[in-house]
Amino acid sequence: MHSLELTDVTATDACRAPLVRDALSADAAELLAHKLKALADPTRLRLLSIVRASQGGEACVCDLTAPVGLSQPTVSHHLKVLVDAGLLSRTKRGTWAYYSLVPTALVDASDSLQSL
Amino acid sequence: MHSLELTDVTATDACRAPLVRDALSADAAELLAHKLKALADPTRLRLLSIVRASQGGEACVCDLTAPVGLSQPTVSHHLKVLVDAGLLSRTKRGTWAYYSLVPTALVDASDSLQSL
DNA sequence: CCCGTACATTGACGGTTGTCAATATTCGCT
DNA sequence: AGCGAATATTGACAACCGTCAATGTACGGG
Numbered sequence: 001m002h003s004l005e006l007t008d009v010t011a012t013d014a015c016r017a018p019l020v021r022d023a024l025s026a027d028a029a030e031l032l033a034h035k036l037k038a039l040a041d042p043t044r045l046r047l048l049s050i051v052r053a054s055q056g057g058e059a060c061v062c063d064l065t066a067p068v069g070l071s072q073p074t075v076s077h078h079l080k081v082l083v084d085a086g087l088l089s090r091t092k093r094g095t096w097a098y099y100s101l102v103p104t105a106l107v108d109a110s111d112s113l114q115s116l
Numbered sequence: 117m118h119s120l121e122l123t124d125v126t127a128t129d130a131c132r133a134p135l136v137r138d139a140l141s142a143d144a145a146e147l148l149a150h151k152l153k154a155l156a157d158p159t160r161l162r163l164l165s166i167v168r169a170s171q172g173g174e175a176c177v178c179d180l181t182a183p184v185g186l187s188q189p190t191v192s193h194h195l196k197v198l199v200d201a202g203l204l205s206r207t208k209r210g211t212w213a214y215y216s217l218v219p220t221a222l223v224d225a226s227d228s229l230q231s232l
Numbered sequence: 233c234c235c236g237t238a239c240a241t242t243g244a245c246g247g248t249t250g251t252c253a254a255t256a257t258t259c260g261c262t
Numbered sequence: 263a264g265c266g267a268a269t270a271t272t273g274a275c276a277a278c279c280g281t282c283a284a285t286g287t288a289c290g291g292g
Contacts, residue, residue, distance in 0.1 A: 017170040023166040024165035032161055033158040041250080049139040053135045053138060071252055073254095076270060095258075106232060110227075113226045116168055189240075211239075
């Protein structure tokens with residue numbers, strides 16, 4: 001009845017801890033890391049937070065430079081990074097560019113983290 | 117009775133979107149960014165995932181180098197980053213160093229993200 | 233006591249990143 | 263048409279980051 005006793009082995013003297021369930025694939029890791037990299041900067045976190053806290057859930061660049069205390073090109077750069085990562089969306093009205101949160105983006109990233 | 121009408125202003129022709137609630141402080145942003153920076157790397161995400169998926173919730177360095185395909189010093193470096201960020205804990209047993217997830221660390225980071 | 237094994241640390245090197253000044257672009261207004 | 267304001271893009275530079283080879287450290291077994 002005990003035909004396949006091939007399992008185990010490797011156990012005794014070494015470390016070899018087998019996986020109980022499968023881990024993140026290299027591709028999935030690369031993808032998630034890219035999104036997290038966009039979030040892993042204090043300035044960008046504040047920009048996201050300010051946009052989220054703004055009336056109507058949107059803000060233009062001129063609203064954002066003063067609070068973070070950085071030059072306009074730098075702020076534009078950070079906003080571009082956030083847009084490219086799918087966290088912010090950009091709408092141009094007249095001369096102004098309004099940025100707002102992509103609805104489920106933060107929750108999605110957050111979920112990916114918990115189910116690592 | 118209406119002695120200080122100095123407020124408002126700035127409203128009409130410009131963008132000036134007022135904040136509905138307060139945004140992340142610079143200090144809080146710096147703190148969260150530090151933790152996210154530790155997470156924002158594909159190799160470190162995979163290391164976390166493998167540790168989590170390992171039997172007993174722990175793994176030693178020799179279990180981790182092969183799956184990620186990097187040199188032992190590099191893996192040790194990444195593990196140190198994760199420990200310093202409070203995401204992993206290290207226990208030495210004999211010659212081996214066992215790494216395991218800090219219980220609520222991932223959930224905490226995840227919560228911080230959602231309540232940006 | 234010495235050897236081998238598991239892991240950490242150091243030093244070096246190329247690639248990436250955050251920042252700004254300068255410049256370009258786009259749009260509304262007169 | 264032309265000007266000014268809001269934003270984007272470019273180029274440059276210093277700082278940081280991921281990686282490895284080489285070396286150091288600590289532990290267990292003969």
